[in-house]
Amino acid sequence: MSDPTSIPMYKPDQIEPKWQKKWADDGLYHADIDPNQPKFYALTMLPYPSGDLHIGHWYAMCPSDARARFKRMQGYNVMFPMGFDAFGLPAENAAIQRGIHPRKWTMRNIEVMRRQLRSMGTMIDWRREAVSADPSYYRWTQWFFIQFYKHNLAYQKEAPVDFCPHDNTTLAREQVQGEDRHCERCKTPVIKKNLVQWFFRTTNYAEELLDFSTIDWPEQVQTLQTNWINRSEGASVIFKTETGDEIEVFTTRPDTLWGATFMVLAPEHPLVKKITTINQADAVAAYQAQAERMGDIQRETADREKTGVFTGGYAINPVNGERIPIWIADYVMMSYGTGAIMAVPAHDQRDFEFARKFDLPIVVVIQPPDEEPLVSAEMEAAVPAAGEMVNSGPLTGTPGEEAFRQATAYIEEKGVGKYAVNYRLRDWLISRQRYWGAPIPIIHCPECGALPVPEADLPVELPDDVEWLPTGESPLKLHPTWRFTRCPQCGGEAERETDTMDTFVCSSWYHLRYLSPDYDQYPFDPQEYDYWMPVDTYTGGIEHATMHLIYTRFFHKACRDLGITKGDEPMLQLRNQGMVLGEDHEKMSKSRGNVISPDDLVAEYGADTVRAYLMFFARWELGAPWNSSGIEGSIRWLRKVWFTFLEPPEGERLAKEADLVKLRRKVHQTLQAVTSDFESFSFNTIVSGLMELLNEMAQAKAAGAFGTEAWKEAEGLYLRMLAPVCPHIAEELWTRTGHDYSIHNQPWPEVDQEAAKEDQITLIVQVNGKLRDRLTVPVNISEEEAKTAALLSENIQSHLAGKTPKKVIYVPGRLVNIVV
């Protein structure tokens, strides 16, 4: 290579800010409605403004940005917006610790993150930014709540809820994690509390949420959501107690009804008190108290020994009239099904263990085929398999495959039960007893009840002057004046709801606010909606599979039924990126000291290098540990791109025609591969393909190709392929090689299929499937010619050792396999 000082060095810090400013000044990435252009809504999950943009944020956003840029060059009108999920606990905790107002803390962090996001060189259209903690945003979060409330999709009820004693607020079920049931934010074990809470009726949509047929989402997310919703088919059956009450149970095995020898209620079940006899009252009360405390201490694992207490009460088995005892036990959950079960010890392992421990009767009512006749006294475990119904009154003898249907028909005919579907999915608990969230827009009037705030009075703004100290009640409740108001109906004295909404409510519709963040007639401008929605590609972490991604689907469907949104799904295609681990292969965290700061990397290498490395170093959907020497490879590559394109070659070699044909072939083959890799999110092979092509171009340059027509073509195609990955250096080289600004307005090039075609192939010759020779042959070789050439090869002859081939397999353009 000639003296590198003859041309300017590649200095990203002199290039990147310059272009970022020019693109912003020119509004290059403004996405406006254009009915003549196909639209493309590319969305990445909005970040929480914790203050520092983590390398993980870059990993989520840079490849998504590159793909959005690719789509833009393909001729789509691409919208790639950004915003901030700005409500939430960390701001409030920071306020408590440091005495800063949550709004101030949040807005300061947002300012830092905006700067960091700009330094990435993304094509974000900042005119569409939305911040969920702005009154102009949460006004509409409140508006959605009111629509839901008016249509019975939001309601309040007293319920035992998971409460975090450290954060002093309730948690949604999916925010409680692990065996010890700890808070996802602060890891404190949660406790149970009975509170009046607000809910959204997600369960109304349980069935529809199981349908993924119209969306292209990863199997894994579909599985996670399906398991979370957990649909089970069975029957609901009514048991009458001797006190005349009805206990409804859900069972997936109506065919085992004749084997129900006792019932079990959850300790919190409302009928327990009524059923319990005087003799048992003390034991029952003690057990209930113990069960309640259980939440307080640690919740034990599933395989712990069964405990329970007899209530003294009895129910009647509705199919055989047997009198069966009613127990309470903590293995029955109030939160699933009806909080009561019929126990069939012979065919359910939990019931079996319970029956053995408390010496309750076990009656076999199912005889699986291929098994010795079951004898209850000799059983060591329950037999849950399907089989012929036995000992089951009129249905005795019903074969296994008929049992479910016949049993269901029987109880329906007798009027004691009916076919039923049950879901694990529960209604979404949205109340939070904290300050920094969107206030629930409800006024409680002693005369008129809970009334929505009139829409004209929205937003219900958060007061600024609030005491933070968490007491378990909303800080809004402690404000001297805020909560006192007038009833919108009767005008009498009334009080505001002081709970705020779960931040997942805010993030369930942010993709709609991006459409028109300044619009004040409606949550979004309907014209913008009609043009841009639905989201075409949505990217983000898989950790949101059972939270945000279920909520936002629910929200969209609910809004559809209220006539607010259109279509069944908000996001057509979903892709998840993996995680960037620390160099020690551990999750990055401040306490481990293995955090990689994007700001430092940009200062050292420039944004283009960081972008390229993030796309190159791992499979995007899997992620990988960071490697600080690995990134050296990316900067070397970009330096080499720089010199290969700018530095005049030494010497006066004249390229041979064959070299130019070869160069064009490689360029168009690479273009083909890069195009399909962008479509399939294979970002790592895009970069490796470009590296390979550069190596080939350097060779062609050494052979004298620089400045030829073929070289000019290769240069133009290379830079356009590079543009989505490394937008700054691509723009700089584009200008320096004599093209017109801006490369980012260039169309994505077309593959010249003729140029990409090989004229020779390497024919693989195998003997019994083992590679024995490689032959270079013309691409249009006939089957006969290929087989003959293979058999004539010296190597092959020696491996055949005089034997006659039994069979010769030919795969056109690929290989010959000789079987002896």
Add this chain to the structure above:
RNA sequence: GGGGCAGUGGCGGAAUGGCAGACGCAACGGACUUAAAAUCCGUCGGUAGUAGUACCGUGUGGGUUCGACUCCCACCUGCCCUACCA
């Protein structure tokens, strides 16, 4: 206990019925340099051999196939989710 994902050189990965290890990092040898950095050239799965080459090799065991990293079955290991779900 249930479900999911993954296992390929020292490392990240490529190939997804047909040349295993593209591309890059690290390492080693060399050139340039007073020296270093940068850059360039070369080697780089294992065993045997000067070499041509041969044998082995994609977590383990089996199967399907002319041919398996790739498809099927069972298992092992790691990670993630979930959990007395009736």
